[in-house]
Amino acid sequence: MKTREDLLKSPAYWLTDVQIEVFNLLNSYMEENNLTQKQVAEKLNVSPSYVSQILNGNFNFTISKLIELALLVGKAPIIKFETIEQILNAEAAQVQAESKSRKKKIASLNSPVSNISVS
Template sequence: MKYGSQFEKVFKEAMKSPDFWLEDIQLSFLDSLLEAMNTKNISRKELAERLGKSQAYVSKTLNACSLNLSLKTMVNFSLALGLKLTLDLEDLESPVVES
């Protein structure tokens, strides 16, 4: 994560909040999902068909308008791309932080 030194205190405080990490996970997931769609040449329309959902639902989700993704939604999107969602735990004491 990169940010200017003037924001260091704000980010350190925000990083204590579960909401910060939830949003970080969801945004990372959406980035990975879009990258996988691009790599596999899967359109939003095709993803919607694979999910059995409307194209509007998929677009809303991919545009990060609904950043309240459930784990089940994340798994469903992953499986629709032929991928398995995995979770990792990392030590909070040594996050990659650049100023």
């Protein structure tokens, strides 16, 4: 079985991650603006089949097309590079924070209720 670190070192993982992000971005934009694939294709100066490929997750775009797409939907294409260790540490910190939050909720649910007056 692959570890989380192995997965984060896989180019296929990151390609899929970006494809999902672009799909969500484009799909939301199309829904919010009531646009068809053909209309988006015209705005990007690409074929409707290219837009279809994006929405089907079956594409590998150029950086320039990624930038055009981001700007079309009103987003800035910010790319950030982190080490695998930074990602793993951030994920561990998030899990720990969520665990503390759940424990506090459980504790508050289990504590006796006071200061409640019945009329």
